[in-house]
Amino acid sequence: MDRKHSYPNKNKWYSGKNNSHKNFNQNKNEETQLKTVFETHICEYCNQPIEELASAIANKDTGNPAHFDCVLSKINETEKLADNEKITYIGQGRFAVVFFENPHDLRHFTIKRVIEWEKREATYEWRSEIANTYSQVK
Numbered sequence: 821m822d823r824k825h826s827y828p829n830k831n832k833w834y835s836g837k838n839n840s841h842k843n844f845n846q847n848k849n850e851e852t853q854l855k856t857v858f859e860t861h862i863c864e865y866c867n868q869p870i871e872e873l874a875s876a877i878a879n880k881d882t883g884n885p886a887h888f889d890c891v892l893s894k895i896n897e898t899e900k901l902a903d904n905e906k907i908t909y910i911g912q913g914r915f916a917v918v919f920f921e922n923p924h925d926l927r928h929f930t931i932k933r934v935i936e937w938e939k940r941e942a943t944y945e946w947r948s949e950i951a952n953t954y955s956q957v958k
């Protein structure tokens with residue numbers, strides 16, 4: 821049924837000339853430039869590169885960025901958690917041990933203790949690096 825829409829001469833028509841689509845590759849360069857904006861940081865806990873610097877947490881000892889998950893498991897190693905207690909991030913470089921009365925109801929909890937992980941007065945170079953890059957974009 822589709823036959824009546826085919827054009828038998830099409831191939832002949834194009835094969836006679838050289839393909840001169842030279843603009844085709846230009847977009848590739850822009851992509852690689854965007855990726856090199858950030859200097860690659862290596863997490864000192866797992867030695868893997870940090871893809872999302874914006875969600876990184878400082879290594880308490882060195883001040884260098886580390887994976888959020890790596891810091892979390894580090895805290896889990898040192899904190900002794902009771903039943904129904906869990907470590908959660910509460911913002912501004914702080915974690916907290918929270919207690920769930922009912923582990924199936926995660927909306928109701930009490931904060932048992934706050935862990936000041938990042939020094940509050942510290943300014944981390946890699947974090948201002950993010951800020952600077954964003955302000956340059958705008």
Ligand SMILES: [Zn+2]
Pocket residue numbers: 863864865866867868886887890
């Ligand atoms: Zn890590």
